[in-house]
Amino acid sequence: MMMLVVDVNKGIQTQTAECLVIGEIMCDILVVALNKIDQIPEDQRAQTIEKVTRGLAKTFATTKFGQVAVIPVAARPATGPAIGVENLIQVLAKSVPRQRHDSAAPFVFAVDHCFAIKGQGTVLTGTALSGQIQVNENIEIPTAKLSRKIKSIQMFHRPVQQITAGDRAGICVTQFDASTLERGYACAAGAVIFAHALIARVDKVRFFKLPVLSKSRFHVSMGHETVMGTASFFTRDGEGNARFEVDKEYAFAEELGRPPQENASNSGQPPAPLATFALIELDHPVACLSNALLIGSRLDLDPDVHTKACRLAFSGRVHEALTDKSYRETFLPKLKVFKRKSRTGTVERVRAPRVLVLPMGVFPHSQFAVLMPVLFCATTQTQILDDYTLIGKGLFKKETTLEPFLGLQVGLSSGEVGEIEGAFGQSGKFRVRMRQAVSDATKATLAASDKPKGKGKAPAPEAEAIEIVLSFKRYVYDRQKRMIQSKDE
Template sequence: NVEIPVLKSKNKVKSIQVFRKPVDKAIQGDRCGICLANFDSKQFERGFVCSPGYVKTAYAVIIELNKIKHFKSKIESRSKFHISIGHETVLAKVELFSAQKEFSFESEFLHIPEVDQEYLDQSPKDTKVYALIDFGCESTSEHGVLCVEKSLLIGSKLDTDIHLNQCRIAFYGRVLHSFGSKDFRENELLALKVYKEKSKEGVVERKHDEFTVIGKALFKKETNIDIFVGLRVQLSTGDEGVIESGFGQSGKFKVRIANGLSQKLRDCLDKKGAVQPQYGPVKIILNFKRFVYDDKKKMTQ
């Protein structure tokens, strides 16, 4: 049997001919005619004929992105490109991420907003740029695209004015993974660990006890501080602490410093424990990672 994926049909092979001579089999490189049982040739003009299950429908794919040097514009996350794969050219959305390692769902990747030649030149030589190509826009969202493992994919800006003297082909890459479900964002994609680096800054309001200070201006009044409890913070005095809990209802919070307040921090406080104006604000800096595809929006460090 053979499968015609675009028609979602499987048909029995009745006979094979090569240059009008009957043969028992055909191999890679042969030009052959195949007679199929119960098949109307008018339904099919161009596409894949393959072993059942070999060509799969993909609603998104991941590639290692190779930028074309002659493409002068930036490749931006969440922008749309014309994607040529197999016998199709469709419009798709691109999301970029990178790492200094081979692709694996076990690894973590840094989300990147854009890629241009300057970014590639300044990155370490072993940096690899990956792209999630989402076919879920316009007509392709319903039926996806057909591809096989390691299919070559080409991204272009075909809507660029043809009279401009510039390259319209932006990138290419081989398919490393394909998502075969329309609902891949609600299930399969959750396993992809792409994160954004985040940083928030607040200030010390006053001393609470010998191991704790009260901070403010790091969170809004309506912020659920519980999701930040346990995260490490750095003070501008060099002290390191952990967010212990919220304090009151105005967005203030407690920072626990395990080794106790340093002498430098104590020198910034008056007898009542408040920060003295002449020393300026004592900053509290919170750095963390938030995973892009995590539906629970958890934060880690």
Template sequence: MTIVNVNVGLLGHVDSGKTSLAKALSSIKSTACFDKHPQSQERGITIDLGFSSFSLGLVESFCEQGIEGDVQVTLVDCPGHASLIRKIIGGAQIIDFMLLVIDVNKGIQTQTAECLVIAELLNKNLLIVLNKIDLLSDEKRVPMIEKVEKKIRSGLKGTRYHLAPMVAISANPKNADSPEGIVELIDALKKMITVPKRELEKPMVLAVDHCFSIKGKGTILTGTVIQGRLSVNSTVEIPHLKISKKVKSIQMFKKDVPTASAGDRVGVGVTHFDSKLLETGVASEPGYFGMTYAVIVDVRKVMYFKFKISSGSKYHISVGHDTVIGKVTLFKAIGNERLDEFSLDKHYEYVEELVSPAQDGDQLESTMALLELEQEIPTVEGDLFIASKLDVDINKPCCRIAFHGHILKRTVDKNYADTFLPKLSIYKWKEKEGLIDRVVNNREIIVTSLFKKETQMHPFLNLRVRLTTGENGVIKSTFGAGGKVKVELDTDLNEETKQRFTKKTRQNDSAPKEIVKVQLKFKKYLYNSNKTVKQ
């Protein structure tokens, strides 16, 4: 009988009861199930991804698409503690459906909101689980649940989850023999869950969440096949370590299998590999990933992020299970170019600050960024990234997820500052302002204060200028050694300009000649080593 695996994430604020719910739902424990990390037992919270599974049996919507086998749910228990959001982001990218667990006595909390943001930007369907209803008195239970549901609906207004179904449960009741509401939860899950999209023809990628040794069996990589197919005797590469290993066994929930496909939760035995070298990461078909030092990305600001996002600032950049520091340089396409049309042959305008969607949707649609990473990570073009400010005080009630998007271009060259950046045509608009120092004739003026004495003048010759009285001209040459230039006008000076200049001069020869200003606007390219300027 065909078994279809669906990965369901359990997300929510710390101590909302996610792990208790996983235990209540699960009938099969995997090798990485239920907080194997010793600190999890001591602190009573999940500090790593936990995995377990149970069967939904036949699901009507699957049968309607010709899939008449059992639907197996693999639960991905994501840590709820604020300092462990890296694990949440890594886990969220391997799941197909989300259960958002909320303590009915506390409602939406800080990490609840961040989990909602992650779910929304990953475009995942969501079922909301109101847990711990056993702590409500019998007479207050129904009205309290209704009150909380109403408040949550209000908080979700404006998101894609404003109509998300809610189920009230008690996963680990203190005064009952068994969990309450689990049957209703499973029924709701069966109605909502859909056949996941699997990319079987792409190169194999395994998201590794644990790595350990078993005496007599060697090293085991446990994780989820993100795309493609994996088989015994094939070779996988671990790009973080730049090594390749042969697959000698594959298990799916303690059963040996010859192959695994996208969506499957597996344990992979590899030969001659020290498990201490890898904690989390990826394994893939050899040569698929490149260790990346900088990327060009499209940018989507998270509406709940309340801090300024500006060029030159640094963020935690998460791609898969990797999170590294990256410096941001924002820029935008000119005209109506699409976000996914980045090209080294095109020119882009530097952006100082990212605007919010509510302020200027048009600018946001064309905003991209260069992310310079402090550590190399494996990527491919098209990968999702999430940028966060994880150094914000975790006790503050604010969203730390700043922006997200996809990798449009990457560089795997460690010396990218010398080889890749000079190819980027990103410019800033610059403005200079000078004064008419002398009128030579009706078509020629001498301008002062436009440049400093030490300025290299060659790049500015033949650039156009504009007088505040309306005339236009071209910088033709330098004049003397003090930074003055000679400007040739397109037309004769108008009478107003000549009168204003000569009147001031007649009244007081020593007075500053500030009557008419000369303005120069030009593009300065950020990464151009020869200091070329254009208009």
């Protein structure tokens, strides 16, 4: 649940809108406190509150919250007691959802303040996010790389022996310098890790108007920390609720929220839902929880240019935290994020007829003479046509080594399919072995393009060339830059 405070005199401001976006990301229930109503003259107060409330209702109707309770208040009037605060407390109490917490999960405590008490120790105040812990158990402070025994626990100034997820408490430990921690985590051993990079399932914030491009820099907020990071996006076809799996293939996305070209629908139907992930490479390691929420922002936007622009670009949940400092060498080569590549050439001709030279001899017979091949005798020529081999050009330069391309599938613009068989000469031309005999239509097209022009005749219309297309995938993080072809290439 979230309480949003709105100034009745100013309405929704840029910062208010960003708070509303954060609320949509983090929770499902919203209560609005319409503050500073004491600054409106009493004879105009009711009318002004009604007008502002109607405007807010229209704004909230476009969000996930729908109908929202708007409570007029004056927290600190210039004169007299607070107005509407008791009513606000009652609405908040009724709106708080009942949550079920997993007490068996590792204990994690979000620390928002830390201070020393002379003769007692250091107190960490905050909220238990998961699990449970008791007095005399050890608690880890990850940023300080320390483990300390819990001396005592208090909730609302009352000592308790144990706290569980959802509890607000103060935890007292000894032999810990309060100045080394202001905000952060305290937890069971190993419950919080430090990530150099993250893989998260992300969605674009619909109010962010600028393109969210791969390889761009963002402020990444997670827990109490905000750190700069570089984001690269990739998608998985037709699985909008999918989790990240390292052995699956993903299509590289140049822009978040815009599907790769291969996902575009030509049938007029909406494209299949996509699961979009981000690889976020952080400038320095950050504390990370399992399934942690993160928000990517552009806090560097020029306020003079983007006066009312939302700066929150995307949000998501962490699916994989990369704790190895050498993740670029150890993990990224396993990540099958591909870009589609293609090369285009043209068919020069069906391979010229092969000449088979056979030694022939004449053998006498009682009735007639027999002409048969022999090992040594005068020769004649017999032509054998090859309808399965094409000569192509324009796909490679003459200095290109064809060995990596041998056996790769190519398609003709006529719809026929073959494989690259080898080089033809030394000028960059190559042989293609077709899966089926070259069609008569293809032969006719090639014959028309090779037909010489007669003198004094009007030039014949130029025949359309038959293209040879080599399509393949290349994994973005593959250091060997291999060409990958699947059955659909």
